[in-house]
Amino acid sequence: MTIRLHNTLTRQKEDFTPLDASKVRMYVCGPTVYDYAHIGNARPVIVFDVLYRLLRHTYGEDHVTYVRNITDIDDKINARAAEVAAAKNISVEEARVEITTRTTQQYFDDVTALGCLMPTHNPRATDYVSGMVAMIATLIEAGHAYEAEGHVLYDVSSKPDYGKLSRRSLDEMMAGARVEVAPYKKNPMDFVLWKPSDDLTPGWQSPWGRGRPGWHIECSVMGGALLGDSFDIHGGGVDLMFPHHENEIAQSEGAHHDHPLAQIWMHNGFLQVEGEKMSKSLGNFITIDELLRSEKFGERQWPGSVLRLAMLMTNYAQPIDWTVDRLSEAYSKIASWFVSSFGLTPSTELPVGLIDVLSNDLNTHEAIKILDALCDGAARDPEGKQLLCNALYFLGISPEYEVFKKFRILLREAGSGSELSELELVAKIQDELLLELGVGRQWVDEKIFTRAAARKAKDFKESDRIRDELLAKGIVLKDGPTGTTWEVKR
RNA sequence: GGCCACGUGGCGGAGUGGUUACGCGACGGUCUGCAAAACCGUUUACUCCGGUUCAAUUCCGGACGUGGCCUCCA
Numbered sequence: 245m246t247i248r249l250h251n252t253l254t255r256q257k258e259d260f261t262p263l264d265a266s267k268v269r270m271y272v273c274g275p276t277v278y279d280y281a282h283i284g285n286a287r288p289v290i291v292f293d294v295l296y297r298l299l300r301h302t303y304g305e306d307h308v309t310y311v312r313n314i315t316d317i318d319d320k321i322n323a324r325a326a327e328v329a330a331a332k333n334i335s336v337e338e339a340r341v342e343i344t345t346r347t348t349q350q351y352f353d354d355v356t357a358l359g360c361l362m363p364t365h366n367p368r369a370t371d372y373v374s375g376m377v378a379m380i381a382t383l384i385e386a387g388h389a390y391e392a393e394g395h396v397l398y399d400v401s402s403k404p405d406y407g408k409l410s411r412r413s414l415d416e417m418m419a420g421a422r423v424e425v426a427p428y429k430k431n432p433m434d435f436v437l438w439k440p441s442d443d444l445t446p447g448w449q450s451p452w453g454r455g456r457p458g459w460h461i462e463c464s465v466m467g468g469a470l471l472g473d474s475f476d477i478h479g480g481g482v483d484l485m486f487p488h489h490e491n492e493i494a495q496s497e498g499a500h501h502d503h504p505l506a507q508i509w510m511h512n513g514f515l516q517v518e519g520e521k522m523s524k525s526l527g528n529f530i531t532i533d534e535l536l537r538s539e540k541f542g543e544r545q546w547p548g549s550v551l552r553l554a555m556l557m558t559n560y561a562q563p564i565d566w567t568v569d570r571l572s573e574a575y576s577k578i579a580s581w582f583v584s585s586f587g588l589t590p591s592t593e594l595p596v597g598l599i600d601v602l603s604n605d606l607n608t609h610e611a612i613k614i615l616d617a618l619c620d621g622a623a624r625d626p627e628g629k630q631l632l633c634n635a636l637y638f639l640g641i642s643p644e645y646e647v648f649k650k651f652r653i654l655l656r657e658a659g660s661g662s663e664l665s666e667l668e669l670v671a672k673i674q675d676e677l678l679l680e681l682g683v684g685r686q687w688v689d690e691k692i693f694t695r696a697a698a699r700k701a702k703d704f705k706e707s708d709r710i711r712d713e714l715l716a717k718g719i720v721l722k723d724g725p726t727g728t729t730w731e732v733k734r
Numbered sequence: 735g736g737c738c739a740c741g742u743g744g745c746g747g748a749g750u751g752g753u754u755a756c757g758c759g760a761c762g763g764u765c766u767g768c769a770a771a772a773c774c775g776u777u778u779a780c781u782c783c784g785g786u787u788c789a790a791u792u793c794c795g796g797a798c799g800u801g802g803c804c805u806c807c808a
Binding site: 273275276281282284285286287288318319320410411412413417435436458459460480481482483484485486487488512513514515516521522523524529557558559561562563565567569570572573574576577607609610612613616617699702704707708711720721722723724725729731 | 736737738739740745746747748749755756757758765766767768769770771772800801802803804806807808
């Protein structure tokens, strides 16, 4: 099966042919670790995790290298570090390490909860500073960069195809430029490769004095060090296309004799929250951590699998409006899938067509349709059940206790007489829910027993009264052919 | 202001030059003492205006709308 991917460079869907099929290489821009990752940060992580899984399936697990960097040198980090250093009376460097170490761990915890595999490499910028210095020196030597007032700047006019990714010409950019131009720049669009640090700012020694690398050079160096001068796929958010990715291309290709940095550039779409741009001032800024572990959004916690599915319901390149309704829809879908595949152990056999639709530029929505179809037929098709389980595992959507509990869905299944071996889990969930409602199992059983007698005597008035009494406590009764069962009201 | 995307039924959201995707919801039915759940069925769409075509939601142009980037907020 040929994988087809939309390439931003050509604006077309292309057949994907790895430079070396025994060593497929992908780079995705990772987080700047100064604070909790927000839900917008989660999208590329999830999208490219699915692509990583597809590539591993197609080319073999040992033949795919996935690099996602950790940016731990950055002026936002430095600003935080200065605050923390002042508050705790520690050095700026100590504060920087503390912030980036803690935030990196939070990030890993978050994306793990979202069902994402660990990339092959998670390079930190701080480990690659010498490589950055070397690349900058190479760029100066090649005539692509110049030193000015302690800064080293990339000379965009030295690269005639600058702007090829975002399809902007230098003239257009300068005409539309709104920024005040630093006086030491030859060209307004020249961007910084190295900048000087004062004594209160983290810095490293270099031929141009003590300073720190610019943002763009970090990715060029880490990608080059771990994947080589040219690799297969470079991914990231559409917002990074300009200037970040454009500058990465200029740096890497400028330093590597114009060898193309990446064959295919992929960009995921932006996220809005309830119809508005996410921002701290609007108060709709929401982190992955808050969704997973607080009730800030929609007054409930959301399991990682639900967030993952909500993200994959839409094509990766399209914008997403992140709403409570969307998450609720994902929640009910997840719940029915988990029930249908409950208790099974995943194997490697995948449903027909799943790899095909994913290979078509990651058509995750078509994949969801396949899962829905399997789920529909699950009651009378044990093989379909197993395939559903396998597909969920493949897509990184693993059953979570929280889903079963919060959605009360297993209780319904158990009550309807299906053959569930894990009745203990059901009992455990029931007990927890009853505890929350403040009623005892025995009390419920007695009420049901009394009501059964009333029904037998055709005293429906009394029978309905008891049902309402239980409903008031949050317990819904259901009369089936084998007797009365109950579930906690959702 | 410049550049780039996108605009499908109540909502989410694929896809296609001609054969009303699909999911959720809603409505109807079966079942039930009545319900609930489950199952079966029905229901509505392609922003607007031109053009190309035998035929356009699908191709081209324009308008309007939404969003992104140009400002190291993904």
